Each structure stands twice: as C-alpha cells, then as structure tokens.
Amino acid sequence: MIIDHPLLGPRDSAEFTYLGDARLLDRPDPQSETAAAEFHDYGYIRDNPAGWHEELWFHEAGDRSWLVVTRNTLTHEIREVRLARDVARERRAKG
Amino acid sequence: MRYSGFRVIKEALTGHKGWTAAWREPDPQPAYDIVIVGGGGHGLATAYYLASKYNQHRVAVIEKGWIGGGNVGRNTTIIRSNYLLDGNEPFYEFSLKLWEGLEQDFNYNAMVSQRGILNLIHSDAQRDAFIRRGNAMILNGADAELLSTAQIKERYPFLNTENARFPIKGGLAQHRGGTVRHDAVAWGYARGADSRGVDIIQNCEVTGFRIENGKCLGVETTKGFIGAGKVGCAVAGSSSRLMSHAGMRLPMESHVLQAFVSEGLKPVLPGVITFGAGHFYVSQSDKGGLVFGGDIDGYNTYAQRGNLPVVEDVCEGGMAIFPMLGRARLLRMWGGIMDMSMDGSPIIDRTHIDGLYFNGGWCYGGFKATPASGYAFAHLLATDTPHDTATAYRFDRFERGLMIDEKGMGNQPNLH
Numbered sequence: 001m002i003i004d005h006p007l008l009g010p011r012d013s014a015e016f017t018y019l020g021d022a023r024l025l026d027r028p029d030p031q032s033e034t035a036a037a038e039f040h041d042y043g044y045i046r047d048n049p050a051g052w053h054e055e056l057w058f059h060e061a062g063d064r065s066w067l068v069v070t071r072n073t074l075t076h077e078i079r080e081v082r083l084a085r086d087v088a089r090e091r092r093a094k095g
Numbered sequence: 096m097r098y099s100g101f102r103v104i105k106e107a108l109t110g111h112k113g114w115t116a117a118w119r120e121p122d123p124q125p126a127y128d129i130v131i132v133g134g135g136g137h138g139l140a141t142a143y144y145l146a147s148k149y150n151q152h153r154v155a156v157i158e159k160g161w162i163g164g165g166n167v168g169r170n171t172t173i174i175r176s177n178y179l180l181d182g183n184e185p186f187y188e189f190s191l192k193l194w195e196g197l198e199q200d201f202n203y204n205a206m207v208s209q210r211g212i213l214n215l216i217h218s219d220a221q222r223d224a225f226i227r228r229g230n231a232m233i234l235n236g237a238d239a240e241l242l243s244t245a246q247i248k249e250r251y252p253f254l255n256t257e258n259a260r261f262p263i264k265g266g267l268a269q270h271r272g273g274t275v276r277h278d279a280v281a282w283g284y285a286r287g288a289d290s291r292g293v294d295i296i297q298n299c300e301v302t303g304f305r306i307e308n309g310k311c312l313g314v315e316t317t318k319g320f321i322g323a324g325k326v327g328c329a330v331a332g333s334s335s336r337l338m339s340h341a342g343m344r345l346p347m348e349s350h351v352l353q354a355f356v357s358e359g360l361k362p363v364l365p366g367v368i369t370f371g372a373g374h375f376y377v378s379q380s381d382k383g384g385l386v387f388g389g390d391i392d393g394y395n396t397y398a399q400r401g402n403l404p405v406v407e408d409v410c411e412g413g414m415a416i417f418p419m420l421g422r423a424r425l426l427r428m429w430g431g432i433m434d435m436s437m438d439g440s441p442i443i444d445r446t447h448i449d450g451l452y453f454n455g456g457w458c459y460g461g462f463k464a465t466p467a468s469g470y471a472f473a474h475l476l477a478t479d480t481p482h483d484t485a486t487a488y489r490f491d492r493f494e495r496g497l498m499i500d501e502k503g504m505g506n507q508p509n510l511h
Binding site: 001012013014017018019020021036037040041043044045046047048049050053055071073074075076 | 402494509
C-alpha cells in the first residue's frame with residue numbers, strides 16, 4: 001500500500017505503524033458520570049467495518065507525524081490522507 | 096456408511112461403486128432447535144458435538160459459501176497446547192486431547208500427526224520465560240521438555256544455531272503437538288454431524304437476525320427465514336460484520352494473516368519449528384511442501400490477501416534459522432481474515448440478546464482450538480452454562496479487568 005502523505009507525498013506503508021480506528025482521537029471526558037462505561041468502549045470496542053474506515057497511522061520511519069487515513073478495508077484503496085492534528089482540531093472546533 | 100480398511104478393500108474389489116456422498120445437501124426446514132451460523136471448523140465441530148455428546152439433533156449449520164472454505168482451509172495446520180495463562184492452558188490441552196482421539200471418534204482420516212513442535216530460544220530472558228511456560232503446561236497436564244543447544248543440533252542439524260544476532264540457545268518442545276490435515280477436519284466434522292441428523296446448508300448467507308422483545312427467534316437468510324430456539328454464531332473473521340446485524344459492536348478488529356507453501360521437497364523437516372526472535376513457524380506437509388507463516392499484516396482488512404512487506408519479513412525470519420530455505424521456491428501464498436481480539440484470546444459466551452450465542456475472537460490460533468471450541472460452544476448452547484475449560488472466555492472480561500493477555504500487549508489487536 002502507498003500512503004499519500006500530505007507533507008511528504010507518496011510513501012510506502014511499511015514506513016508506518018498502525019494504531020487503529022480514528023475514533024481513538026475522541027477521548028471520553030474522564031469527569032463524566034458514565035466515564036467508566038465510555039472508557040471501556042473507547043479502549044476495547046470497535047466498529048470494525050467492511051468498507052471505508054478512518055484510521056490512525058504513525059509515520060514512524062519518516063517525519064513521525066500521525067495521519068488519519070481513509071482506507072477501504074475490502075480493497076485497500078486509500079481515498080483521503082490528512083494530518084491527525086488537523087482532524088483533531090476540526091473535531092474539537094465542532095465540539 | 097462407516098469407513099474402515101475393510102471397506103476400502105471391499106470397494107476396491109467391487110469397482111468403487113458403493114461410495115456415497117459424505118453428507119447430504121438438504122433444503123432448510125422452517126425451524127430448528129439450534130442454528131449454527133458458519134460452516135467452518137468451529138461451527139461444524141459445534142454441530143457435531145451437539146449431536147454426538149449433547150443429544151441435540153434438530154440442528155442446522157448455515158454457511159454462506161461452501162463448508163471449510165474459510166480459515167479452516169487457510170491455516171498452517173499446527174496443533175499444540177503450549178500456553179501459559181490459566182484461562183487458556185486447560186482449554187488448549189483439552190483441545191489437544193480431543194485431537195488425539197478425533198479420528199476414531201468421528202471415523203474420518205484427518206491425518207493427525209503428532210510430530211512435535213519446537214519453540215526456539217535465543218536469549219536468557221526468553222529461556223526463563225519458556226521454562227515458566229513449560230512448567231505451566233506440565234501443571235495443566237500437558238507435556239513439555241526443555242532442550243539444550245546440543246540436543247537441538249543433534250535432532251535438527253540443519254538449523255543455524257550460530258546466527259550472530261540470534262544464536263539458538265535451546266528450545267521448548269511439546270512432543271504431542273504436530274499437524275493435522277486441515278480440510279479433512281471440516282469434512283470429518285461435517286460428515287459426523289450430518290450422519291447424526293444435522294442439516295448442513297451451504298450457499299446460504301445469513302443477512303440478519305429476527306429479534307423481538309430482546310429474544311432472537313431465528314435468522315434471515317438468502318433462502319428465507321429459518322426459525323431457531325437458539326442461534327450460535329461461529330464466523331471468526333467476519334464476526335463484527337455478522338453481529339452488527341444484531342446491533343452489537345465487538346472487542347475485536349479483523350486482520351489478514353498470510354501463509355505460504357514452498358514447492359514439494361523430500362522430507363527435510365521432522366516437526367513444527369518456530370523462530371523465537373522474529374515470528375516464523377514452519378512444518379513440512381506430507382506432500383513435501385514447507386508450510387510457513389509469520390505475523391499478521393497489522394491493519395484492519397477484510398481482503399483475503401496481504402501486502403509484500405510482511406512477505407519479506409516472514410522470509411527473512413525463515414532464512415535466519417533455516418538458510419537452506421533460500422534454495423526452495425515459493426509455490427503459493429494466501430491470506431485469511433482473523434478476528435483479532437483486544438487481549439489475543441477468544442470469546443465463547445452468551446450475548447445480551449436471549450437465544451443468541453457467540454463464538455469468535457480466535458486471533459490466529461483458531462485451528463488448534465477447533466475441537467475444544469466446538470465442544471465448549473456445544474456445551475454452552477445445550478446447557479446454558481460455560482464449559483469447565485472455557486469459563487474465562489466471556490464478553491465482560493474487559494470491563495472486569497480479567498483479560499487473558501498471553502503476550503502482554505494490552506488492547507492493541509494488531510500486536511497479539
């Protein structure tokens with residue numbers, strides 16, 4: 001697989017390590033009444049879809065940036081690659 | 096029809112006209128007591144033990160493709176019970192004991208071959224860990240033997256014990272481990288279940304569950320609705336997809352594991368060998384091909400094919416211990432989809448929906464577990480209580496902090 005890094009251009013996926021579903025950016029509020037249940041779901045439960053999947057990749061052997069890659073788990077086609085920083089800021093702005 | 100040496104001779108003398116199909120191809124009945132979704136090794140074993148040990152005969156196995164077309168036909172055929180943790184070792188030892196009597200039990204030649212498995216040791220820390228694991232195995236009634244470098248040199252002269260980076264410092268052997276003809280496991284269980292009245296319905300995909308007032312009443316399929324007192328799902332690899340029809344999200348990700356076979360060679364490898372410094376395991380099939388594999392690719396996927404970096408990594412691991420492998424040509428490679436669970440261990444449990452039961456999360460260790468998984472799942476379906484060896488495999492173990500994490504990797508499925 002080739003990941004089209006937004007800053008560095010196309011890079012071999014072997015340069016990256018994989019973390020998982022990009023929902024991991026949305027850390028639950030530890031002060032919430034239901035924090036225990038929310039952290040259980042955050043830590044252990046996954047959608048695991050067959051099809052388009054937003055996921056976190058770390059450019060470990062490159063510029064060490066975190067990326068959000070939108071990839072099809074049935075075909076390995078990659079539709080969109082963004083800096084995780086930008087995605088996280090956008091989500092925070094939306095609340 | 097019972098298979099025997101006498102039968103083979105009789106058929107040979109009468110032109111092989113008496114052989115009949117090994118199982119029927121029935122149309123689905125409107126309802127069953129128990130419906131198993133998934134005609135792989137675990138689903139068929141579940142149906143077999145339901146019929147043979149728990150006296151359940153109104154049972155159907157529903158398979159979207161053909162039986163044995165998934166991971167039971169894609170693995171590297173290794174059986175073993177060399178686990179460390181209490182939640183796992185009794186279960187896998189139970190499985191190995193079932194393997195030992197399996198062919199007589201279901202009257203089918205599954206080519207169970209206890210040729211032994213050897214886990215190589217490359218460092219002092221690894222030796223300590225393997226001694227501990229060997230002791231845990233012995234405490235649970237399994238067999239384990241610590242081999243010295245000299246013993247390994249004598250038994251496996253082709254191994255590179257002097258590798259500068261990862262010298263072989265010894266090994267942990269389980270002599271009762273070995274290999275099994277994987278397709279024959281599916282066929283043997285299918286035939287055994289069918290002859291006891293189980294309907295095996297192929298080319299019939301489950302498209303949903305009929306759930307009313309928190310109770311599962313049956314499954315919607317491409318051949319119409321099939322009613323069921325209880326529904327058991329055993330579709331490892333596609334578990335998240337199937338259970339999403341019941342509104343469930345599971346503690347697992349789907350990943351691809353690649354496997355490889357070389358061209359046929361004369362006998363060179365006496366058993367199963369695993370490289371402890373990387374991740375590489377190899378055995379030689381009875382046909383002569385070296386069957387080997389390594390790590391999963393490491394990203395979510397449902398495509399039954401992997402990528403080249405893992406191919407390179409696996410072959411490097413093989414070359415490190417086994418330099419003669421470089422002279423053999425790779426014949427085939429393929430991929431299978433694994434349920435990688437959050438702690439690397441499986442789940443055999445009820446769901447929160449009445450009448451809906453789940454078996455999955457086998458990571459890439461499902462093949463060796465086939466008999467015990469089927470037995471334990473049949474026990475759960477028939478009695479509504481977990482089998483003695485499978486009490487730890489519950490959905491709620493993550494929230495209760497009772498993970499069964501053999502590798503100590505935490506909730507990172509691609510590292511198990």
